[in-house]
Amino acid sequence: MLKWSELKRTSDVVLAVWPHYRPLFECWFMQELVYEDDLMPAWRERMVPSDGDTVRSEHYPDRDTAIAAANALNPTLKQAITAQAPDPVARRSLELKVDKALQAKQRLQEEEAFMLAEALRRHAGDDRPDAVSLKLAPEAERYRQDLAEQLAAMPYLKVAKVGRSNNRWTHTLLFQGIDAVWSKPYHAGEKAALTAERAKIANGFDLSATAHWGKTKARIRQILLPRANQLLQLASVQRLLADALARGERVLVSNGIVFWYEGDGIGWQIKETSATRESDGATIWKEGTILSTNHGRLVVLPYIKESGEHVRGHTKNGPNDGGALPRHHDHYVEIPFSLYEGDLMIGLFGELPYE
Numbered sequence: 001m002l003k004w005s006e007l008k009r010t011s012d013v014v015l016a017v018w019p020h021y022r023p024l025f026e027c028w029f030m031q032e033l034v035y036e037d038d039l040m041p042a043w044r045e046r047m048v049p050s051d052g053d054t055v056r057s058e059h060y061p062d063r064d065t066a067i068a069a070a071n072a073l074n075p076t077l078k079q080a081i082t083a084q085a086p087d088p089v090a091r092r093s094l095e096l097k098v099d100k101a102l103q104a105k106q107r108l109q110e111e112e113a114f115m116l117a118e119a120l121r122r123h124a125g126d127d128r129p130d131a132v133s134l135k136l137a138p139e140a141e142r143y144r145q146d147l148a149e150q151l152a153a154m155p156y157l158k159v160a161k162v163g164r165s166n167n168r169w170t171h172t173l174l175f176q177g178i179d180a181v182w183s184k185p186y187h188a189g190e191k192a193a194l195t196a197e198r199a200k201i202a203n204g205f206d207l208s209a210t211a212h213w214g215k216t217k218a219r220i221r222q223i224l225l226p227r228a229n230q231l232l233q234l235a236s237v238q239r240l241l242a243d244a245l246a247r248g249e250r251v252l253v254s255n256g257i258v259f260w261y262e263g264d265g266i267g268w269q270i271k272e273t274s275a276t277r278e279s280d281g282a283t284i285w286k287e288g289t290i291l292s293t294n295h296g297r298l299v300v301l302p303y304i305k306e307s308g309e310h311v312r313g314h315t316k317n318g319p320n321d322g323g324a325l326p327r328h329h330d331h332y333v334e335i336p337f338s339l340y341e342g343d344l345m346i347g348l349f350g351e352l353p354y355e
Helices: 063-084 088-122 138-153 190-205 213-231 235-246 342-349
Strands: 013-022 027-035 042-045 047-049 055-057 159-165 168-175 251-254 257-262 267-274 289-292 298-300 313-316 333-336
Touching: 013 063, 013 088, 013 190, 027 063, 027 088, 063 088, 088 190, 088 213, 088 342, 138 159, 138 168, 159 190, 168 190, 190 213, 213 267, 213 342, 235 257, 235 342
Parallel strands: 267 298, 289 313
Antiparallel strands: 013 027, 027 042, 047 055, 159 168, 251 257, 257 267, 289 333, 298 313
16 A cells, blocks of 8 residues: 555656546545646645555545635745745746636636536526426436436436436446437446546537537537527626626626727627637636737737736737728727636526616
């Protein structure tokens, strides 16, 4: 049995921690960002000491508890950056790398939580099948009640992770086939469990859970745009935007959706966030500005390169949109922007009142 005192990683410099969900275990496992000489900091599973000099993974039963633990520890870990890089330039570079890594984790989780909330909203009025009416392969019969409970929450599911025996999970996947018949059970490892977890989002938009996940989420963003435009008609959203405009805020960003205020009587519009190859996943420069020289539908947010260079944001069209209509030079717009937490868009898409 591995002992904590013998674990070589105990002397590694940990710069930050952040949890990620592992569907196979239905828990949030902490990861740690580790500094390795001059290499890019890398994420790995976090191990902590346990009773009797043993080792265990650090995990939590729910997201809120896990994030609270990360937020409590990260300020202390930040002190390691000063000790690791006493030179101001090297220290700033390392701080940017840590910020970039944390932002990428946080944005990914917020986006997927947002998409899940919208998938659930879209099917809130669907009929829920009762357990008796489900069509199952004979080998899947013992999972009838388990499957019915999941479909009561997500009636759109085409893939489900089921299985409980002697109060222990025996991970199994069921697939809905032709004529709505659920398949025989298939053993679920970590990859299969992740497929079932992604089905909770993808199937809610009539998309496959087994397709390329990045392309699936890009398609979901496109599907959500008309819905985002509908938000502009809600009185609660109009109030939110009016309050923002009164504070001088003309660009609000949350989960890939951009509320963009255009003058000359046009008013508020919806745009999408985008990224250049260089800025993809980079640290967002929250004090930066966006210079709009055209009427493109995509907004590249200001970002900071790992060298420390600050890059101003801009607007553009997508690859298949054709050229963006240019603005007259006198009408170039340079404006700051405000980043809102992911819960904002989840709340608005659920049409919760703005207070």
